[in-house]
Amino acid sequence: MKYAVTLIIILFLIGCGAEPADEVHTPITLEQPDFCVVLDFGHGGFDGGAVGNETGVVEAELNLAVGTLVMQGLYDRNVQVILTRTSEDAIGDTKREDMDNRGEILCQEGADIVVSIHMNKFTDRKVRGPMVYYQTGAAEGENLAQSIMDALTQALGREPRLASAGNNFVTRIPPAPAALVECGFLSNHEEELLLQDGDYQKQLADAIVLGIMNYLENNSEQ
Ligand SMILES: [Zn+2]
Numbered sequence: 001m002k003y004a005v006t007l008i009i010i011l012f013l014i015g016c017g018a019e020p021a022d023e024v025h026t027p028i029t030l031e032q033p034d035f036c037v038v039l040d041f042g043h044g045g046f047d048g049g050a051v052g053n054e055t056g057v058v059e060a061e062l063n064l065a066v067g068t069l070v071m072q073g074l075y076d077r078n079v080q081v082i083l084t085r086t087s088e089d090a091i092g093d094t095k096r097e098d099m100d101n102r103g104e105i106l107c108q109e110g111a112d113i114v115v116s117i118h119m120n121k122f123t124d125r126k127v128r129g130p131m132v133y134y135q136t137g138a139a140e141g142e143n144l145a146q147s148i149m150d151a152l153t154q155a156l157g158r159e160p161r162l163a164s165a166g167n168n169f170v171t172r173i174p175p176a177p178a179a180l181v182e183c184g185f186l187s188n189h190e191e192e193l194l195l196q197d198g199d200y201q202k203q204l205a206d207a208i209v210l211g212i213m214n215y216l217e218n219n220s221e222q
Helices: 002-017 059-076 095-106 139-156 189-194 198-219
Strands: 035-041 079-083 113-120 131-135 164-166 178-185
Touching (some): 059 198, 113 139, 113 198, 139 198
Parallel strands (some): 035 079
8 A cells, every 4th residue: 555655656757757847937036126027028929029031930939048148147146037938838828818918027017127128120131130029108118118229239230229219019018217128130131140149148148148137236225
């Protein structure tokens, strides 16, 4: 009988271990964070987003890769990070459900800012380079977006560029200042390859973190 019970327990444990481990990130809670950032990795699961013309790379994967580096950079600077999706999957079975769940996290109380990571695509395949969007009319969102834009253009040695006004779910919904970062164009051949390069992803992420920190430190009431 004892053996039978042990066997059942062992089988149960093996059964649990066989569950697919699809969570890439488990939440971390810092003890005394200086700031709190909601970080959104755009798309996921059934919603892959833009697809690279040459390699077929899916935007959702790249958002997760660059976003993960941003997350790590923020934790290194004692910033609490709240993620929307924590794995390759969407956070709902339908687009509607995903948006509802994402929207709730984007509006998290106590968040200082919201930053969403995406990759771009355009019909003119010569167009390249990062762009950062804020919600039209949102002054603080514009400051945040410009701070990230400046850090990106400087890090990549590109001409200064103004952040762009737009109307996107992730910048419209949150009460906190919000920016949507388009890291580059999957429709541009050279950039499609660069965006899949680990060193380039790190360069982008470091710049995004710098832009975020510059904004937060200039706006914190000390
Ligand atoms: Zn996107």
